[in-house]
Amino acid sequence: MEGCDHLSPVDTEDVHVLAVDDSLVDRKVIERLLRISACKGVCALSFQGQNGHFSFLCFFFFNFWIFAVTAVDSGMRALQFLGLDEEKSDAFDGLKVDLIITDYCMPGMTGYELLKKIKESSALREIPVVIMSSENVLPRIYRCLEEGAEDFIVKPVKLSDVKRLRDYMTTREVKAGISEERGGENTRMNKRKLRDTTSDLASSPPSVSSSLLSSSSSPSDSPSPSSSPSSSPSLLDSPIRRLRMTNTATTTD
Amino acid sequence: MDVIQLQRKMQEHQTALIREGFLDDQFKQLQKLQDESSPDFVIEVVTMYFDDSENLLKGMARTLEQAPVDFKQVDAYVHQYKGSSASVGAARVKSVCIAFRNFCEAQNLEG
Numbered sequence: 001m002e003g004c005d006h007l008s009p010v011d012t013e014d015v016h017v018l019a020v021d022d023s024l025v026d027r028k029v030i031e032r033l034l035r036i037s038a039c040k041g042v043c044a045l046s047f048q049g050q051n052g053h054f055s056f057l058c059f060f061f062f063n064f065w066i067f068a069v070t071a072v073d074s075g076m077r078a079l080q081f082l083g084l085d086e087e088k089s090d091a092f093d094g095l096k097v098d099l100i101i102t103d104y105c106m107p108g109m110t111g112y113e114l115l116k117k118i119k120e121s122s123a124l125r126e127i128p129v130v131i132m133s134s135e136n137v138l139p140r141i142y143r144c145l146e147e148g149a150e151d152f153i154v155k156p157v158k159l160s161d162v163k164r165l166r167d168y169m170t171t172r173e174v175k176a177g178i179s180e181e182r183g184g185e186n187t188r189m190n191k192r193k194l195r196d197t198t199s200d201l202a203s204s205p206p207s208v209s210s211s212l213l214s215s216s217s218s219p220s221d222s223p224s225p226s227s228s229p230s231s232s233p234s235l236l237d238s239p240i241r242r243l244r245m246t247n248t249a250t251t252t253d
Numbered sequence: 254m255d256v257i258q259l260q261r262k263m264q265e266h267q268t269a270l271i272r273e274g275f276l277d278d279q280f281k282q283l284q285k286l287q288d289e290s291s292p293d294f295v296i297e298v299v300t301m302y303f304d305d306s307e308n309l310l311k312g313m314a315r316t317l318e319q320a321p322v323d324f325k326q327v328d329a330y331v332h333q334y335k336g337s338s339a340s341v342g343a344a345r346v347k348s349v350c351i352a353f354r355n356f357c358e359a360q361n362l363e364g
Contacts, residue, residue, distance in 0.1 A: 025302050026337065159282060
């Protein structure tokens with residue numbers, strides 16, 4: 001809890017999320033999910049604290065999560081918004097996007113192509129990118145994670161999926177806030193930390209996919225992947241657990 | 254009292270729709286997103302969905318009337334329709350879309 005004290009100087013910062021999806025309905029839903037998950041964070045914890053001091057600190061902590069959401073309908077427009085298209089670094093500085101969440105299947109430029117362009121840009125590669133897709137195609141998921149996506153959400157997107165996104169912002173922003181003096185070096189360290197834990201899953205695709213295959217046939221056949229749940233539970237909450245749930249759902253179709 | 258009765262009827266209707274497979278859990282998720290700050294959220298999303306559906310269905314009808322039928326284009330429309338149906342919890346529409354896509358793949362015009 002001592003760490004929370006350090007947060008008060010940075011707690012008034014807005015978190016700016018850029019949502020990219022060609023579907024109007026999905027854009028509306030994701031925008032609302034993002035806004036409401038931020039607000040609910042404030043309310044829930046201010047009630048839970050019995051100790052006035054505790055709830056005060058936590059109010060500040062979650063007050064950090066005021067999501068400003070910009071929704072665009074294509075990868076091209078996303079790049080224009082990010083300033084990548086016109087190569088105007090001034091445009092980017094003004095906008096300061098903290099998280100990009102994008103649909104995979106889009107006409108023109110897919111979410112994967114958008115991800116690649118972002119990770120190829122020195123100005124934008126630090127921004128966490130999350131991919132959404134209605135189809136849980138394993139090779140697609142691994143390809144995205146290997147290209148640098150933070151997470152892969154299977155649609156339809158739920159409140160619990162969006163709440164998980166806050167973890168990516170916490171690690172980046174909070175750690176940067178706590179040790180501000182280290183500046184960029186610290187952010188790079190966080191990125192490496194995130195990558196290390198993500199690569200636990202992404203770097204061993206054969207073993208993970210075998211556990212997924214075995215989950216639909218014989219649950220007993222899962223040697224090494226069963227150890228990963230204990231080491232990184234929150235990450236297994238992300239694409240792999242969702243996959244397992246949707247996999248079992250689709251096999252019963 | 255009438256309002257309460259109406260609300261109860263609506264709740265029963267919704268439960269029936271879920272039981273019969275027309276709606277799924279995603280619709281409940283949408284309802285959770287509605288509150289004082291956004292009191293008409295569900296209506297707005299569903300209205301958007303209906304408008305979107307109308308456009309997609311018109312597009313599908315138009316494409317199916319052409320000869321030869323561009324199944325890839327029909328499939329693209331159905332894919333979009335499936336996506337937005339899943340997002341609002343329209344389970345029955347979503348499963349019909351899945352069947353429809355199989356027909357497109359097989360280029361089965363009769364289907």
